[in-house]
Each structure stands twice: as C-alpha cells, then as structure tokens.
Amino acid sequence: MDEKTQVASLSVASNIILTLTKVIVGLVSGSVSILSEGIHSGIDLVAAFIALFAVKESGKPADSCHAYGHGKIENVSGTIEAALIFVAALMIIIEAIKKIQEIIYGNGGHVTDFGLGLGVLIMGVSAIMNWIVSTRLMKVAKRTDSVALEADALHLRTDVYTSLGVLVGLLLIKLTGWTIIDPIIALGVAFMIIKASIDLTKKAFAPLVDVSLPDEEREIIAEVLQRYEDEFVEFHKLRTRKAGAERHVDLHLVVAKYTPVVDVHDLCDRIEKEINERLYITYVLIHAEPCSNRDVECPVEEGLTSSCQSCQVRKPEQGSEVRDRKSESEI
Incomplete structure (x- = not known):
C-alpha cells in the first residue's frame, strides 16, 4: 500500500x-x-x-x-x-x-x-x-x-x-x-x-x-479443483466476482457421505490456499455438501459396488454405527 x-x-x-x-x-x-x-x-x-x-x-x-x-x-x-x-x-x-x-x-x-x-x-x-x-x-x-x-x-x-x-x-x-x-x-x-x-x-x-472473472482466471480455479478431484465427488455453482484488486470465489463442493468433517475442512483449506497462491488476493468460500443430498443413485446405499472409492473406504461398519448412536444417547 x-x-x-x-x-x-x-x-x-x-x-x-x-x-x-x-x-x-x-x-x-x-x-x-x-x-x-x-x-x-x-x-x-x-x-x-x-x-x-x-x-x-x-x-x-x-x-x-x-x-x-x-x-x-x-x-x-x-x-x-x-x-x-x-x-x-x-x-x-x-x-x-x-x-x-x-x-x-x-x-x-x-x-x-x-x-x-x-x-x-x-x-x-x-x-x-x-x-x-x-x-x-x-x-x-x-x-x-x-x-x-x-x-x-x-x-x-x-x-x-x-x-x-x-x-x-x-x-x-x-x-x-x-x-x-x-x-x-x-x-x-x-x-x-x-x-x-x-x-x-x-x-x-x-x-x-459483479461481472465474473476472466475465462483464464476461472480456468486457474478449475485447475486447482482438478488437482483434488480424488478427494471429492464433484463441484458446482461456481461463482466469481471482483472488487478492486480483490477476487471473490464461492462454490459448492460435493464430498463422500461418510467423510469426517475434519477431513472436509482440511480439504477446503488446502483448495482455498492454493487458489489464493495462484490468484492475487482471492477470498474463497466453499459450501460442502454430502453426496446423499444429490439427486443421483448411490451404489453404496443400494448395496451395489460403489464407483466412489471414498464412500467404500469411509463407510462405517454396521455395528460401529449402532455403538456410536448408543454412546451419544448415553452422553
């Protein structure tokens, strides 16, 4: 300044x-x-x-x-x-x-x-x-x-x-x-x-x-997201705008249903940090949502082989889920 x-x-x-x-x-x-x-x-x-x-x-x-x-x-x-x-x-x-x-x-x-x-x-x-x-x-x-x-x-x-x-x-x-x-x-x-x-x-x-950022800058954001595509299902509702030298980006990030909150938060932090490193003064707001909220069939829910490896890995065992609920009720 x-x-x-x-x-x-x-x-x-x-x-x-x-x-x-x-x-x-x-x-x-x-x-x-x-x-x-x-x-x-x-x-x-x-x-x-x-x-x-x-x-x-x-x-x-x-x-x-x-x-x-x-x-x-x-x-x-x-x-x-x-x-x-x-x-x-x-x-x-x-x-x-x-x-x-x-x-x-x-x-x-x-x-x-x-x-x-x-x-x-x-x-x-x-x-x-x-x-x-x-x-x-x-x-x-x-x-x-x-x-x-x-x-x-x-x-x-x-x-x-x-x-x-x-x-x-x-x-x-x-x-x-x-x-x-x-x-x-x-x-x-x-x-x-x-x-x-x-x-x-x-x-x-x-x-x-509030015109969107130029195509080349939106492509940079998409490139960063693609680097982490193995850790989420998909993203949508990407919106961008600029105020002086500041850029503002917000999007919805769909993650596997059983991903712990702490892991989702860490993923969002890493995405935000890298976008900020690539684009000068960028404020990123990410709304995370589970894939079960999407209007799509979930193979895990139907008892089929899942195409989303995150769901298979992170899905809790049936007994452990019951024990977790019991523990919560006792608390």
Whole structure:
C-alpha cells in the first residue's frame, strides 16, 4: 500500500507541473493544441488526486459498514476518471472547432514563432515525463492489480501520444505556415482521448455490476479443483466476482457421505490456499455438501459396488454405527 500511495503521489506532482506549464505556454503562444493539452493534463491532475484517494481508501480493512472490504472504491475511481477524460475531450473539440472557424473567417489562428519553439520544447518534455511516470504507475498497477493506478497510467500514456502528436503538428506549422493544422491536431487529440475513455469505462465499470472473472482466471480455479478431484465427488455453482484488486470465489463442493468433517475442512483449506497462491488476493468460500443430498443413485446405499472409492473406504461398519448412536444417547 505504501508503494501504491507513493506512485499515486508522484503522478499528482508531475501533473501539477505539466498542467501549469502547458496552460501558460498555450495562452502565450495562442496555440489551441497546446492549450488542449493543458486541459487534458488538468483533467489528469484531478484524476491523479482521485486515484490517490482511492488507493488509500481501498487499502483499509473491512469494517461493520463494509463487510467485504473497500476494494470497489478503486472501480468507482476508475469510472469517474473515465468520465472526466470524456469531458476533457468534449472541451477540446469545442475549442478546436472555434479555432477552425476563426481561421476560415480570418479572425485569428496566428501562432507566434516564439510560441512554436516553446510549444515544441514543452511537448517533448511532457512526453518524456509522462512516459516515465506512466511506466512506473503501470508496473505497480499490474503487480498490485490496482484499477485506480492502471486508470491513472492509461491517462498519462494517452498524454504521451497526444503530446507527440501536438509536437509534430507544431513542427508542420513551422515548416508550412498552415495554422489550420493546429486545431486539426487538437481534434485528433480529442478523439484519442475519447477512445481511452471508452476502454477505461469498460474495465472499471464491469466489476461494479459483479461481472465474473476472466475465462483464464476461472480456468486457474478449475485447475486447482482438478488437482483434488480424488478427494471429492464433484463441484458446482461456481461463482466469481471482483472488487478492486480483490477476487471473490464461492462454490459448492460435493464430498463422500461418510467423510469426517475434519477431513472436509482440511480439504477446503488446502483448495482455498492454493487458489489464493495462484490468484492475487482471492477470498474463497466453499459450501460442502454430502453426496446423499444429490439427486443421483448411490451404489453404496443400494448395496451395489460403489464407483466412489471414498464412500467404500469411509463407510462405517454396521455395528460401529449402532455403538456410536448408543454412546451419544448415553452422553
């Protein structure tokens, strides 16, 4: 959790610097593409604060009001960040269209040479800084399975590409003198941001409606269960969901009718432990039930040869069962 907080704080600091610098350079130079990047970084700054809050809150232990923990706070954070990105894209599109109209009607659109040079410099520095910070964020996000940090990393990685796009646009304006390239580049930036917003919404919002874990993770759970298939009859009603970095799994495990409770408990513990080792932060709940509760014929009950070796081995002798009942009544 300390590492998650540290990288989230690093993102906040870098976004403060870049937002202020881009907005100032955009206003001085008159470049709408640089200003649009400033707006984008400003939204990223808000998102970075949200991510910082989310990672701190999600790390709190379960309490009486949140019996299943605070993991979904990260998903809420990611969804809000996706919405903010979309709003930023709309603002950039509006500004770019206004700039195109000004250029067409000859009412503006001039970008100073000084502004071009300064813009190229700040876009280059921005791309490098955001690449370094987003790479760091993504590594920690993958290692800790943090949706909030991954969302923040995606914001900054998008900023890298859009900064490079603006940089290329400014260079083209310098070479050609066509100022209309500036708002066109800004529109391209906006559409890239919208794409990032859609992708992030899909990833962050799905766990809020308890979507099952991905197929590859469900296969891992099935593999673990198959390792112990000689110790139970079958399993069913497997359900999975995710809350932030936490995974929740529950299932029904059918065991042989005469298996002692202590052995069933030990089996469940071993299954839960191995699933947790294979999948990061997984809480497993297993409901064990005897095979006699199933709507199937039991060969042992019918006096036939059993296909379930556990039942044959664990079935008590007839006399011992009577003695056990007698002892219980005496107690």
